[in-house]
Amino acid sequence: MILARHAEALLWTGRYLERAESTSRCLNYAANSITHLRGDEARAEGELMVRTLGLQEELEAVGPLESQPQLVAFLLSDTDNPGSVVSAVIAVRENLRSVRDRIPIELWEEANGLYLRFPFLGHTNAAPAGLHEVLLMVRRACLAISGILNEGMRRDEGHAFVVVGRMLERSIFTVGLLEASHSDARGTMDATRMLRLTSSLQAYHRQHGNAPDPDGVVRYLLHAPDLPRSVLSCLSRAEEGLTGLGANAAALDRARRKAALLRARLELGEVEEAMASAPVATLQDFAVQLAGLASDVHAGIVPPLAMATVQAQYVRPGDAGQPGDAGEPGHAGEGAS
């Protein structure tokens, strides 16, 4: 049995952990490729990256991309951008902190250690020297955290929520990447880029030779059952996690059925068929379906408990708001005795 709040925190841990890793990978790719791209091309690549990560709105708040350092700051250290690496690292730590009593100590220590390695946190937005080292450090820490999750954590509901969160985030990323690649302003789809951004280049080469064609790569990233970042794999694993959770929680069982439905649409070739005529629209529709799945999972965590009636019994309107409404809610309450 898991508290709804703990379930939510662990779900977000999974999502932000995945986000920290994938944004680091994207940033690394962008930083490397932009060095040999000129003016407009570099800008197009930067914009494509932002689109892949679904951060167009966040970027608008900052203004148009003018330079590589600006892109790096936006994706690495901008704490106002929830999609930046640092925001994700902070979120992983904060979420794990709130479930500190029920996770392996090593898991907390690794997440806390990653956070502590950003000495500039909370002070400036300046990126540290040695971008490559920083990104490598983040990805290694994410892998270490994944290792502890896989090998050090009991396969309880908490573990299942982390997995579901990761798989949701990952499938959303992969679909976002495919959709953005189809809309590349440069007019061509870069097959190698798609494979690199999903850490799948080597696997593809071994299975399909080293001259990737864009359509083949899209199929691969959607359907490959043995590729950890294919949309099909992610949905299968999310469904598996939700199957255990849904046994006693009816609302989560609805989310499981939706995951199964989306998986079936892929497996039965329905998505591929639709993509033949309208690839972008199909991918956009699939992205909407995934977002719907994510909100179903969130809705399923807090089951309808007739809260409205219970609260109405005891709380006068306006008396007690949501936590966080009042300034510094946690700073009061326990005396220093």
Added chain:
Amino acid sequence: MVDPLLEPGAGLLDEYDAGGWYDEAFDADGSVRDAYSRIVERFRELDVDEIKRLEKLVADEFRRQGITFTVYSEEEGTERIWPMDLFPRLIAAAEWDELARGLTQRVAALNCFLADLYNGGAAAVADGVVPRWLVMSSQGFERNAMGIAVPHSAHCNVAGIDVVRDADGRYRVLEDNLRSPSGISYVVENRAAMAKACSWLFYDHAVQPTEQYGQMLRSTLESMAPGGGDDPHIVVLTPGIFNSAYFEHAFLARSMGVELVEGRDLVVDGHSVYTRTIEGLVRVDVIYRRIDDDFLDPVAFRPDSNLGVPGLLSALRAGTVTVCNALGNGVVDDKGVYPYVPELIRYYLGAEPIIDNVTTYMMWDPDQRREALGRLDELVAKPVGESGGYGVLIGPHATEQELDQARATIEAEPRDWIVQELVQLSTLPSVADDRLEPRHLDLRPFVLTGERTQVFPGGLTRVAMRRGSLIVNSSQGGGSKDTWVLAPEAP
């Protein structure tokens, strides 16, 4: 040329001067007390570089684990690394036994008093042991607690009694904390850090372990379930991750193997308390709360509290859940009640107090007030409702102006103040830059009461960081020491 490896630097304890205070490691003529002989020997073998290395090792360990505490008055960097001094405090077996007996006695009497006040006929008040007006005017007295059944009459399940040693080395109680005493997690983590960084220090010492606290607390709380049910559902209630003691709350839940909940995780329905889980509502039997009374239930207490559970008081009244510590314990944390505790021990237990109070003057008594204010420059004035060292005036360290101001404040509101003789707290060697110097300290042992009472071996030793300072509170820059209760010597 001198080989630095063969020529030891100046010893860390070479110039140690206890400065006329009662030092727990060295007696007045400078010789080492028995219990400390081996530790002192080990520290004599260390040099500055090694001490610095060990200090870094310990600080890194605390930082990595996020063992921090929060200082609210500071503008930024509110999370600070927990400071621990490397020189441990040792308590010999016989000395500890006596102290533990005294603590058990004191907490037993205080529990009797609370049960008498809230569920008895307030006999001690009727018999004039404690004045009625004093109890009634106490900020900590909680009318809502009247008549709420408390299993085993154990109103205080976890007490932290602050004790000090005076100039003669005698233990005295300085303060009672029966609401939400904090610090136990640091006791356990201090030991873990010492064992990692300085395991060699423990050789030849049979030190009582500390890691069993979770088990002790859990069995205490289990015995508090309403109706004495088997395998009760216990939760720890925290204000949340921004609270200064959040680390401790998570530690307690983890070491007991129970859920750490916030107010918003709990809901009251039909006079029972439930946790909100993904599978629906699950009934709760015992809440170990680390939230003050005022914040527990916005319906009964502060309506602006986001931390509590609406309707909790109704569940308490219905007897479906036990809240630990019970409501209303603040009345004995009121320093106005403290001077009466020795009399309460005699009244309820028919025995003389094993540990004395510090000599205290009650400002609401005109004669005592006149005497105390006349020599306030030698005494300590404390507001009755504060804790954590806030608002305390230490006469000998105060200016004439501060003393005058304090006199006026006390004359205006005598109920709000007590004045005590200044206790020159005992000292122990503590790391100060490149050597060990005496630093004053106190001790907070923890007493657990459910079906029976147990004293946890040792407790939190807090130490002032500056020479001569008597302020040991961590919120005001104090540090801590690992506290070793030694097992009895083999015959």
